[in-house]
Amino acid sequence: xxxxxxxxxxxxxxxxxxxxxxxxxxxxxxxxxxxxxxxxxxxxxxxxxxxxxxxxxxxxxxxxxxxxxxxxxxxxxxxxxxxxxxxxxxxxxxxxxxxxxxxxxxxxxxxxxxxxxx
Numbered sequence: 001x002x003x004x005x006x007x008x009x010x011x012x013x014x015x016x017x018x019x020x021x022x023x024x025x026x027x028x029x030x031x032x033x034x035x036x037x038x039x040x041x042x043x044x045x046x047x048x049x050x051x052x053x054x055x056x057x058x059x060x061x062x063x064x065x066x067x068x069x070x071x072x073x074x075x076x077x078x079x080x081x082x083x084x085x086x087x088x089x090x091x092x093x094x095x096x097x098x099x100x101x102x103x104x105x106x107x108x109x110x111x112x113x114x115x116x117x118x
Contacts (some may be wrong), residue, residue, distance in 0.1 A: 005104045007096040015104050017111065024091070032089050036082075041112045043083040046105040048098065049076065080105065 006014040011027035020039075026032040078093040080101055093101055 003107065005100050005107075007093065007100050007104070013091070013093075013096055015108075017104075017107055022108065022111075024089070026091060028092065028094075032091055036084060038108075038111045038114075040085040041082060041108065042085060043081075044105050044108050044112070045081040045083070046101055047076070047079050047081070049078040082108075 001019070003017040004014060005017075006012075008014075012025055013028065014025045016023040016025070021035055021037050022041075023035045024032050078096070078098060078101070080091040080093060082089040082091070
């Protein structure tokens, strides 16, 4: 059974799950695009967008000292990290559907477990 999940329309980002492999189509980072085996997938990690409070605080302090007006909140963007046997893929989820990203992470973890136990 083939499952296709479109995480973002422009630039295109989708993941297609087959029985033994998955395909990534990432127009914003073409180096991520390709077909990968579930047997080589070691770990998937989904990271939500969050504020980097250390950098944000330092930025505000520096702004107060020099009066530049550039201080503010610095955020770490949401991403999906796929740890493979021979490389790691970091897929940026900017303007992507985070709920779909949760679903794809769960599906990939289930497929990975199935293939690694065979």
